[in-house]
Amino acid sequence: xxxxxxxxxxxxxxxxxxxxxxxxxxxxxxxxxxxxxxxxxxxxxxxxxxxxxxxxxxxxxxxxxxxxxxxxxxxxxxxxxxxxxxxxxxxxxxxxxxxxxxxxxxxxxxxxxxxxxxxxxxxxxxxxxxxxxxxxxxxxxxxxxxxxxxxxxxxxxxxxxxxxxxxxxxxxxxxxxxxxxxxxxxxxxxxxxxxxxxxxxxxxxxxxxxxxxxxxxxxxxxxxxxxxxxxxxxxxxxxxxxxxxxxxxxxxxxxxxxxxxxxxxxxxxxxxxxxxxxxxxxxxxxxxxxxxxxxxxxxxxxxxxxxxxxxxxxxxxxxxxxxxxxxxxxxxxxxxxxxxxxxxxxxxxxxxxxxxxxxxxxxxxxxxxxxxxxxxxxxxxxxxxxxxxxxxxxxxxxxxxxxxxxxxxxxxxxxxxxxxxxxxxxxxxxxxxxxxxxxxxxxxxxxxxxxxxxxxxxxxxxxxxxxxxxxxxxxxxxxxxxxxxxxxxxxxxxxxxxxxxxxxxxxxxxxxxxxxxxxxxxxxxxxxxxxxxxxxxxxxxxxxxxxxxxxxxxxxxxxxxxxxxxxxxxxxxxxxxxxxxxxxxxxxxxxxxxxxxxxxxxxxxxxxxxxxxxxxxxxxxxxxxxxxxxxxxxxxxxxxxxxxxxxxxxxxxx
Numbered sequence: 001x002x003x004x005x006x007x008x009x010x011x012x013x014x015x016x017x018x019x020x021x022x023x024x025x026x027x028x029x030x031x032x033x034x035x036x037x038x039x040x041x042x043x044x045x046x047x048x049x050x051x052x053x054x055x056x057x058x059x060x061x062x063x064x065x066x067x068x069x070x071x072x073x074x075x076x077x078x079x080x081x082x083x084x085x086x087x088x089x090x091x092x093x094x095x096x097x098x099x100x101x102x103x104x105x106x107x108x109x110x111x112x113x114x115x116x117x118x119x120x121x122x123x124x125x126x127x128x129x130x131x132x133x134x135x136x137x138x139x140x141x142x143x144x145x146x147x148x149x150x151x152x153x154x155x156x157x158x159x160x161x162x163x164x165x166x167x168x169x170x171x172x173x174x175x176x177x178x179x180x181x182x183x184x185x186x187x188x189x190x191x192x193x194x195x196x197x198x199x200x201x202x203x204x205x206x207x208x209x210x211x212x213x214x215x216x217x218x219x220x221x222x223x224x225x226x227x228x229x230x231x232x233x234x235x236x237x238x239x240x241x242x243x244x245x246x247x248x249x250x251x252x253x254x255x256x257x258x259x260x261x262x263x264x265x266x267x268x269x270x271x272x273x274x275x276x277x278x279x280x281x282x283x284x285x286x287x288x289x290x291x292x293x294x295x296x297x298x299x300x301x302x303x304x305x306x307x308x309x310x311x312x313x314x315x316x317x318x319x320x321x322x323x324x325x326x327x328x329x330x331x332x333x334x335x336x337x338x339x340x341x342x343x344x345x346x347x348x349x350x351x352x353x354x355x356x357x358x359x360x361x362x363x364x365x366x367x368x369x370x371x372x373x374x375x376x377x378x379x380x381x382x383x384x385x386x387x388x389x390x391x392x393x394x395x396x397x398x399x400x401x402x403x404x405x406x407x408x409x410x411x412x413x414x415x416x417x418x419x420x421x422x423x424x425x426x427x428x429x430x431x432x433x434x435x436x437x438x439x440x441x442x443x444x445x446x447x448x449x450x451x452x453x454x455x456x457x458x459x460x461x462x463x464x465x466x467x468x469x470x471x472x473x474x475x476x477x478x479x480x481x482x483x484x485x486x487x488x489x490x491x492x493x494x495x496x497x498x499x500x501x502x503x504x505x506x507x508x509x510x511x512x513x514x515x516x517x518x519x520x521x522x523x524x525x526x527x528x529x530x531x532x533x534x535x536x537x538x539x540x541x542x543x544x545x546x547x548x549x550x551x552x553x554x555x556x557x558x559x560x561x562x563x564x565x566x567x568x569x570x571x572x573x574x575x576x577x578x579x580x581x582x583x584x585x586x587x588x589x590x591x592x593x594x595x596x597x598x599x600x601x602x603x604x605x606x607x608x609x610x611x612x613x614x615x616x617x618x619x620x621x622x623x624x625x626x627x628x629x630x631x632x633x634x635x636x637x638x639x640x641x642x643x644x645x646x647x648x649x650x651x652x653x654x
Contacts, residue, residue: 004156005047005153005156008044008148008153008156009044009045009153011148012033012044012151013044013045015030015033015034016033016034016036016037016038016044028135028139028143029130029135029145029149032125032129032130032134032135032138032151033130033151035125035138036125036129036130036151039126040125040126040129042129042151042152044129044151044152044153047152047153047154048152048154049114049154050113050114050115050116050118050121050128050154051116051121051122051127051128052113052116052118052120052121052122053098053120053121053122054120055120056462056463057098057120057463058098058099058100058119058120060463060465061094061096061098061100062100062101063424063465064094064427064465064466065094065100065173065174066427067208067211067212067384067427067428068165068167068173068174068208069092069100069101070211071204071207071208071211072092072101072165072174072176072204072208073101074204074207075176075200075203075204075207076090076092076101076103076176077103078200079178079196079197079200080103082196083178083193083196084105086180087180087181087182087183088178088179088180088193089102089103089104089105089108089112089117089178089179089180090102090103090104090176090177090178090179091103091104091117091118091121091177091179092174092175092176092177093123093133093174093175093177094173094174095137095172095173095174095175096124097122097123097124097125097127097128097133097134097137097175098120098121098122098123098124099118099119099120099121099122099123100119100174101119102117102118102119104117104118108181111181112181115155115157115158115181116128116155117158117179117181123175123177124137125137125138128151128152128155129150129151129152129155130145130149130150130151130152131145131150131151131152131155131160132144132145132160132161132162132175132177132179133160133162133175133177136162136163136164136175137164137172137175140164140172141163141164142161142162142163142164142194142197142198142201143161143162143194144159144160144161144162144187144190144193144194145158145159145160145161145162146159146160146183146187146190147159147183147185147187157181157182158179158180158181159179159180159183159190160177160178160179161177161178161179161190161193161194161197162175162176162177162178162197163175163176163197163198163200163201164201165201165204165205166205166249167205167208167212168208168209168212168213168237168246168247168248169380170249170252176197176200176201176204177197178193178196178197202249202250205248205249206235206248206249209235209237209246209248210235210305211383212246212383212384213237213245213246213382213383214307214383215307215382215383216237216238216239216245216246216307216382216383217237217238217239217240217304217305217306217307218235218236218237218238218304218305219235219236219237219238219264219275219278219302219303219304219305220234220235220302220303220304220305221233221234221235221236221292221294221300221301221302222234222300222301222303223300223301233250233300234248234250234251234254234294234300235247235248235250235251236248236251236264236267237383238264239330239377239378239382241332242263242264242265242272242275243261243262243263243264243378244260244261244262244263244264244267245260245261245379245380245382246260246380246383247260254294255267255294260353260380261353268292268294270292275304276304278302278303278304330373330374330375330376330377330378330382331345331348331349331352331374331375331377331378332345333374333518334367334370334371334374335509335511335514335515336510336511336513336514336515337510337511337514338504338509338510338511339510340504340508340509340510341504341509341511344501344502344503347499347501348371348374348375348378348501349378351375351499352375352378352379353379353380353381355470356498356499357451357470357471357472357473357495357496357497357498357499358372358375358471358472358473358498358499358500358501359436359472359473359474359475359479359496359497359498359499359500359501360372360472360473360474360475360500360501360502360503361474361475361476361500361501361502361503362474362476362502362503362504362505363476363503363505363549364476364548364549364551364625365548365549365550365551365552366476366503366504366505366506366549366550367503367549367550368434368474368476368503369388369432369434369474370550371501371503372386372388372430372432372472372474373386373432375430375470375472376429376430376432376470376472379430379470381428381429381430381470384427384428384429384430385425385426385427385428385429385430386426386429386430386432387422387423387425387426387429387430387431387432388432388434389402389403389422389431389432389433389434390434390435391433391434391435391436391437391438391439392434392435392438392632392633393435393632399439399440399443400442400443400446400459401419401421401459402421402422403421403422403423403443403446403447404421404423404424404446404456404457404458404459405418405419405420405421405422405423405424405456405458405459406418406419406421406458406459406460406461407458407459407460407461408460409460418458418460420458421456421458423450423456423467423469424456424458424465424467426467426469427467427468427469428468428469429469429470430469430470430471430472431469431470431471431472432472432473432474433447433471433472433473433474433496434473434474435474435475435476436473436474436475436479436496437475437477437479437482437488438477438629438632438633441487441488441489444488444489444492445489445492447492448489448491448492448495450467450469451471451492451495451496452495454466454467454468455467471496473496477629479493479497480493505546505549506546506549506550506553507545507546512541512542513538513542515550515553516533516538516541516542516553516557517533519550519553519554519557520533520557520561520569523554523557523558523561524561527561530567531561531564531567531568531569532567532568532569533569534568534569534570534571536570536571537560537569537570537571537573537574539571540571540574540576541553541556541574544576547625556574556575556576559573559575560573560574560575563575606641606643609623609634609637609638609641609643610643612626612627613638613643613645618645620634620635620638
C-alpha cells in the first residue's frame with residue numbers, strides 16, 4: 001500500500017467518524033462515504049480489486065437494455081471521438097451499476113480491466129464504494145468523482161464523470177461515464193468533461209425518445225430559432241387524437257412532472273388547429289416561425305414531426321380521401337354508436353396503462369386481436385412491439401421454444417445463434433395470447449411464472465431475464481369450464497382475467513353500417529381503388545347474419561372490390577358464401593361442451609363429436625365453429641378418439 005493510499009484511508013476515517021456529516025450542507029462525496037461505512041458495511045482499510053461479472057451474467061444485463069443500447073452506443077462513439085486523445089474512455093452501466101458497454105484504447109485493455117473500466121465491472125456503491133457510477137445512481141444528477149474522492153483506495157488514481165440516463169417514462173435506465181486512468185490533480189480540470197457528459201446524456205435520452213415514439217406525432221420546442229428542428233429541448237409525443245403519450249426529460253421538467261394523458265391542446269393552452277398548423281409550416285419560407293408559450297413561462301420556437309410510418313411510394317389521384325375516423329384515437333376507431341361496444345370501450349379506456357392483464361372473450365372473427373391492438377395503440381407502450389401469438393396454431397413440439405426462446409446448442413436443429421422467444425420480443429410492449437384456452441398444460445405453468453415474476457427463462461439458459469410486458473389474452477372458449485374439467489390452470493386463469501372484455505358477435509351489433517363503411521374504405525384504399533358502395537349492396541350486407549363475423553365481412557368486401565366495375569360495388573358483387581345459420585357459439589353450446597369435457601377428461605365425448613361431424617358433412621371448420629374450438633383442437637380430439645371420416649369422402653377442412 002502506498003503512502004498516498006494510507007493518507008486517503010486516514011482521511012476517510014476522520015470524515016466518517018466526525019460530526020461534520022450531521023451538517024446538511026455536507027458534500028455529496030462525504031455523504032456517500034458515510035453511507036459506505038454505515039449502510040454498506042465497507043471498510044476503507046480493506047481496499048478491494050474491481051469486481052468483474054462472468055460473461056453470461058453480463059449478457060443477461062445487456063438483454064434488458066437491448067433497445068436502449070442502440071441509441072446509447074451511437075452517443076458513446078461520438079463522445080469517445082472527442083475525448084480519446086485526452087486519455088479518456090467511455091462506459092455505460094445499467095441501473096444496477098453493471099457495465100454493459102464500453103469503449104477504450106485497446107492498448108490499455110489490461111490496465112482498464114484491472115481498474116474496473118471494463119465490460120462487466122460492478123460499480124454499484126454497495127460494492128465499489130463512492131464512485132462516479134454508484135453515487136450517481138443514488139443522487140441521480142451529473143457529478144464528478146475525482147481521484148481521492150473515491151472511497152476505495154484502489155481507485156484514487158481515477159477520475160470519473162457521470163450523468164444519469166432516463167427513459168421516456170422517467171425511469172432511471174443507465175449511467176453514462178467518461179473516465180481516465182490518470183489526470184491533472186486539480187478537480188477543475190474536469191469541468192469541461194462534465195458539461196460534455198451532461199450534453200451527451202440528454203442527446204442519448206432524446207434519441208431513445210424519438211425512436212420509442214417514431215409512430216406518433218412529436219412536438220419539439222426549443223429556445224434556439226434555427227435549431228429546434230434538430231435539437232428540441234422540450235418534446236411531447238401525441239397520438240392522432242391529440243392525447244399526450246410521451247414526454248422527454250425537458251418536457252417533464254417544463255411541465256413539473258405532469259402525468260401523461262390528456263389533450264396536448266390542454267397542456268399548451270392552445271387550440272388543436274393551431275398545433276396542426278405548426279406541421280404545415282414546413283413548406284413555408286420560415287418553417288419555424290411558430291412560437292409556443294408554456295404555462296410555466298418561457299417562449300419556445302416549435303416544430304412538428306410527423307409519424308415515421310411506411311406509406312405507399314406512389315399516391316394515385318383517385319385514392320379515397322381520408323376518413324373522419326382516421327384521426328380518432330385507436331380505441332374509438334373500432335366501433336360506432338352501438339351501446340354494447342361503447343360500454344366495452346369505456347371500460348377499456350379505464351384499463352389502459354393500469355398494469356392490469358386483460359382477457360378478451362368473443363366468437364371467432366369477432367375482432368379480439370383488433371381490440372388488443374387498439375388497447376396497445378392507446379397505451380404508453382404504443383411505440384414498442386405488439387407481439388401476437390396464436391396458441392392453437394403453433395405445434396405442441398415448437399410452442400415452448402417459440403414462446404421462451406433458446407440459447408445456442410440447446411437442441412439439435414436449433415439455430416446456431418439461438419433464438420429470442422416471442423415473450424422476450426414483446427419486452428416493454430404488449431404480448432397478445434390468442435386462443436389461450438388451447439395452450440398445453442405444461443406451458444401454462446411456465447407462462448404463470450412469467451406473469452407472476454416478470455421474467456422469462458429461455459431453453460438452455462441458466463438465469464432468467466427480466467421482461468416488462470402488458471398481456472392481453474383472448475379466447476372463444478369457456479375458460480371456467482376448462483378450469484372445472486382440469487384442462488386449464490385455475491391460478492393462470494385468475495392471473496389472466498384481471499379484467500374481462502366480452503366482444504359481441506357482429507349479428508348483435510347496432511353499428512354495422514359504420515363497420516361496413518370503415519372496412520370498405522380501408523380495403524378500397526389498400527387496392528388504390530376509387531370505388532363507392534351502392535345502397536342496395538349495403539342493404540344486402542346489413543341483412544346478412546355474419547356467422548364468420550369481421551373476418552367474413554372483410555373477405556366479402558375484398559371479393560366485391562375485385563369483382564366490381566365502373567367504380568361501383570353493386571348488389572350483384574356481394575357474394576355471400578355461407579347462408580345464415582344457427583350454429584353459433586351460444587351459452588347452451590358452451591355448457592354442453594363443458595359438461596362433456598367433465599365426463600371425458602381428455603376432451604369431447606367421441607359419440608358427440610362423430611354426431612356433430614356427420615351433421616356438418618365432415619366439414620371440420622364448421623364443426624369447430626359450432627363448438628367454439630379451433631380447427632387444430634378438433635383434429636386433436638379426432639386423433640385421440642380414433643375418429644376417421646368415411647372413405648368415400650375426404651376430410652373437409654375448409
